[in-house]
Amino acid sequence: MAGNAILREVTLTLPMVPDMEIEASRTATAMAESIAMSPDKIDEVRMAVVEACINAFEHSRSPDRNVYMTFEVLGASGPESLRITVRDSGVGFAPEAIEKPDIQAKLKAGRTGRRRGWGLEIIRGLMDDVEIHSGEDGTKIVMCKAR
Amino acid sequence: MTESLNLSVDRRGDLAVVYTEGYINNQGGEDIAKVAYQLLDEGYKKLLLNLAGTKIVNSIGISILIEIIEKMIEIDGRLGFCCLTPTIEKTFHIMGLAQYARIFPDEPRAVEGLGN
Numbered sequence: 001m002a003g004n005a006i007l008r009e010v011t012l013t014l015p016m017v018p019d020m021e022i023e024a025s026r027t028a029t030a031m032a033e034s035i036a037m038s039p040d041k042i043d044e045v046r047m048a049v050v051e052a053c054i055n056a057f058e059h060s061r062s063p064d065r066n067v068y069m070t071f072e073v074l075g076a077s078g079p080e081s082l083r084i085t086v087r088d089s090g091v092g093f094a095p096e097a098i099e100k101p102d103i104q105a106k107l108k109a110g111r112t113g114r115r116r117g118w119g120l121e122i123i124r125g126l127m128d129d130v131e132i133h134s135g136e137d138g139t140k141i142v143m144c145k146a147r
Numbered sequence: 148m149t150e151s152l153n154l155s156v157d158r159r160g161d162l163a164v165v166y167t168e169g170y171i172n173n174q175g176g177e178d179i180a181k182v183a184y185q186l187l188d189e190g191y192k193k194l195l196l197n198l199a200g201t202k203i204v205n206s207i208g209i210s211i212l213i214e215i216i217e218k219m220i221e222i223d224g225r226l227g228f229c230c231l232t233p234t235i236e237k238t239f240h241i242m243g244l245a246q247y248a249r250i251f252p253d254e255p256r257a258v259e260g261l262g263n
Contacts, residue, residue: 019150019172025203043202043234050205058207103243106210107217118206118242125241126234 004074004081008034012069014053016062021053024069028084031071035079035147044126045082045145051119052086052141060090060139074144081128081146089138095120151175153200154182162261163191164254168200175204176211183215192224193261197254199230209242216247225249229257 012027014020025046032042049069056067070085101117124130127143134140152175153168163186169175183194196212198204219226229251231239239245251257 019170021205022150022170022203040233043232044237046203047205047234047238050203054205054207101242103213103246106213107220107247118210122206122238122241126237 004076006072007075007079008073010071012071014067014069016057016060016065016067020067021050021057024049024053024067024086027069027071028082031073032082032145035073035082037082037145037147041145041147045084048123048126048143048145049084049086051122052084052143055119055141056086056088056090056139059093060088062088062090062138064089079147081144083142083144085140085142087138087140092134092136092139095132095134152178154178156182156186158186158191159258161191162193162195162258163189164195164197164258166197166200171198171201171204171208171212173205173207173211176208180211180215184218187218187222187224192219192222193226194219194224195227195229195254195257195261197229197257198232198235199254201235202232204235204238206238206242209238209244213242213244213247216244220247225261227251227257227261229254 014024028045028049029042032045053067068087072083073079074081074083101121127145129144131142150170152170155166157164165182216226227249249260251260
């Protein structure tokens with residue numbers, strides 16, 4: 001993920017209101033298309049962005065109710081990858097304490113429990129590289145997908 | 148701003164096919180569940196969700212689909228999905244849905260598969 005120059009950058013501030021994650025996914029799509037990423041990979045990036053936003057909306061308890069996003073095209077001599085950073089100023093969490101979700105357990109869980117805990121797993125499954133930094137000042141998810 | 152999901156149902160013998168059009172989020176998942184439970188109340192035990200018109204889903208919406216899977220298991224019914232985008236199919240596999248519901252590439256094969 002590191003070592004490449006930032007060739008282009010778009011920043012976005014999203015209010016935490018329903019379906020605003022779709023706006024983020026549109027920006028991700030535009031950036032990915034600008035580097036001729038394949039349609040299937042673009043879909044994966046969109047889905048990961050949606051999940052990262054929803055995680056922040058649902059769990060961050062951010063006092064300013066905003067999500068801050070940066071979309072960066074990285075490359076040495078030309079565009080090679082897309083790096084997306086999703087940041088909130090919420091309460092943070094311990095990523096290492098999040099258990100890998102299991103559908104069998106979810107089937108036995110209550111309705112609310114069933115809906116929790118998939119986001120990070122999906123993001124990790126769809127993106128090439130994912131880093132999560134979380135603390136008292138909030139959470140930052142940095143995810144990268146090669147062209 | 149809210150992304151809506153449109154649903155339509157085709158009842159064919161003992162199979163009901165639910166077509167989705169749009170984003171499957173929290174509300175979309177609830178809408179699908181409502182239609183699915185209505186079909187179960189009508190006596191259908193074979194349901195096919197055709198997602199050809201859905202290009203994006205989120206994990207909350209999919210989690211509601213898990214509730215439908217649980218219900219189908221309870222009544223010994225059959226639930227299938229067809230026409231998923233590669234990313235939605237990949238996400239279903241990440242979440243483990245493929246262990247409990249069958250995924251078909253297209254509707255004819257789904258109808259055949261659920262009928263057997």
